[in-house]
Amino acid sequence: MPKILLIDDHRVILDGLKLLLETFEGFEIVATSTDGRRANALVRKWEPDVVVTDAAMPEFSGLDVVHDLGKHYPQLPILVLTTFDDASLVHSLMKAGAAGYILKDVSPEQLAEAITQVAQGGVVLDPRVARFAYTNPAAAQQSQELAILTRAERTVAELVAQGANNAEIASTLHLAEGTVKNHVSSLLRKLQARDRTVLALHLARALNPQDPVPGTDAAPRY
Known part of the structure; x- marks a missing residue:
């Protein structure tokens, strides 16, 4: 049963979303807010499984919410629900780590399915904005590969x-080294990389398609 935090600067829309989602069995709206700046405190208090936020909000946007929560709760999925299909916004949100981006005119069933998917570790991208996630065809294909990764x-x-290496990643993300090793093993399997070096090169190209890939002298242990 996913616990959900809803954020939208329009109270009418926020209340409507709450009433709508509560009609689906197993959904629990633990908190709502019209101010994205409160997201961190609300997550700390209510420990939701998913955050659903509007993208365009005054003073503290959906992108700000994704950046802020990503620093403190990197494994918390954030679904961005908006009326905007701006290319630069979509690109920025997905690069920042949003677990999904869908437009507000989706059906209630599609919205519920999107929330369920991101709660289970999936990534959801509305087909109408998928082409905006990256800026060139090669990067678009790479983005599809990365879409199978959890946040x-x-x-x-x-x-x-x-x-x-794993120890450095564990220290940076405040995770157990064994947890990092499990994530790396999953990356190797999902991206079908034969070893850590190939994986690092593949990810460098996929995550930064415009940048040159740095050379690697040795493969870190995983």
Whole structure:
């Protein structure tokens, strides 16, 4: 039963979403807010399984929410629900670690399914904005590969791409080294990389398609 935190600067929309989602069996709305700046405190108090936030909000946007929560709760999935299909916004949100981005005109069933998917560790991207996630065809194909990663795996993947070893990743993300090892093993399996070096090079290209891939002298242990 996913516990959900809802954030939208329009009270009418926020109340409507709450009433709508509560009609689905197993959904529990633990808190709502019209101010994205309260997200951190509300997550700390209510420990939701999923955060659903609007993208365009005054003073503290959905992108700000994703950045802020990502620092403190990197494994908490955040689903962005909005009326906007702006290319740069979609790209920024997905790069920041949002678990999903869908438009507000989806059906109630589609919204419920999206929340369920991100709560289970999946990534959801509305087909109408999927083409905006990356800026070139090669990167778009790479983004589809990364879409199978959970939010936690993607966070680890970014550090693997930078050449960090398991101990460094564990220290940076405040995780047990065994947990990091499990994530890396999952990355190797999902991306079908034969070893850590190939994985790091693949991730570097996929996460930063415009940047040159740095050389790797040795494969860190995983």
